[in-house]
Amino acid sequence: MTSRPLIFTDIDGTLLDHFDYSFNHAIDVIEELNERHIPIIANTSKTFAEMEKLQQTIGINSPFISENGAVIYIPIGYFDEQPKDTVTQGYYWVKEFCPPRQHWLDLLAQQAVEFEDEYVGFSSFSVEELCEVTDLAPDKARLALVRHYSEPLLWKGDDVRKQEFIAHMTSLGAHMLQGGRFLHIGGESDKGKAMNWLAQVYANHYQAPVTTVALGDSGNDSAMLEAADIAIQIKSPTHDFPVLRKKQTIKSQECDSKGWAECITATVLTPSLVTSSTSASLTGA
Ligand SMILES: [Mg+2]
Structure with missing residues (x-):
């Protein structure tokens, strides 16, 4: 066949x-x-x-x-x-x-306080800010912000801290994935x-x-x-x-x-x- x-x-x-x-x-x-x-x-x-x-x-x-x-x-x-x-x-x-986005936002807010100055999540981005980071047009940036299962993070700290952050979140059950521009936090999918x-x-x-x-x-x-x-x-x-x-x-x-x-x-x-x-x-x- x-x-x-x-x-x-x-x-x-x-x-x-x-x-x-x-x-x-x-x-x-x-x-x-x-x-x-x-x-x-x-x-x-x-x-x-x-x-x-x-x-x-x-x-x-x-x-x-x-x-x-x-x-x-x-x-x-x-x-x-x-x-x-x-x-x-x-x-x-x-x-x-996997579980919805809010689960991961809660986890970041409650369990990642020591890293909070080293990343910016999509939930804190305005449309204009996302346009600046990605070169997306405003209408496309607006669509990109409406997420249901995961949160992309723009990492601002150094690489060593990034690895510590990834290890910390992974130990809490998150799945961390590095994309082209963003570090994504989400479930085991x-x-x-x-x-x-x-x-x-x-x-x-x-x-x-x-x-x-x-x-x-x-x-x-x-x-x-x-x-x-x-x-x-x-x-x-x-x-x-x-x-x-x-x-x-x-x-x-x-x-x-x-x-x-x-x-x-x-x-x-x-x-x-x-x-x-x-x-x-x-x-x-
Ligand atoms: Mg790609």
């Missing part, structure tokens, strides 16, 4: 360019995937509000994984039957993997667990095996990349490729959406090129 590909992709610095949030270089490939009915599933730290808008902009209608694997939103009716363990919220079937859960739902729906193809650029993508059948690391203009436990990954030559298009073309659209003339290099991690 033929295996059906599923594309799980990080958004910032992977499908969207790090500096200007554009995906222009990937448009042709996205259209090709849509024509072939190959799902593009966002797996991102972004919020529901951000992703719902972005799905429309990109032109995809698949389920998406939000807040670093904390939750999956599946458009109602996307599968024939509502997947088990989901609840209905608005236009979506929702699968949750990750992009890999959420991907695996959703891949199983697809396999049940297709009544066929699936091949998970994951793309990401940062440390918060590692769990997803390590769990994927095909792991693709997208080159970043700002940092090195994170080191993964998985032995082999494909590393893009180009950055951001250009690298995304390059690697999807090489692996999914023209698989025979992977071992011959692709510009993406298959290397040990």
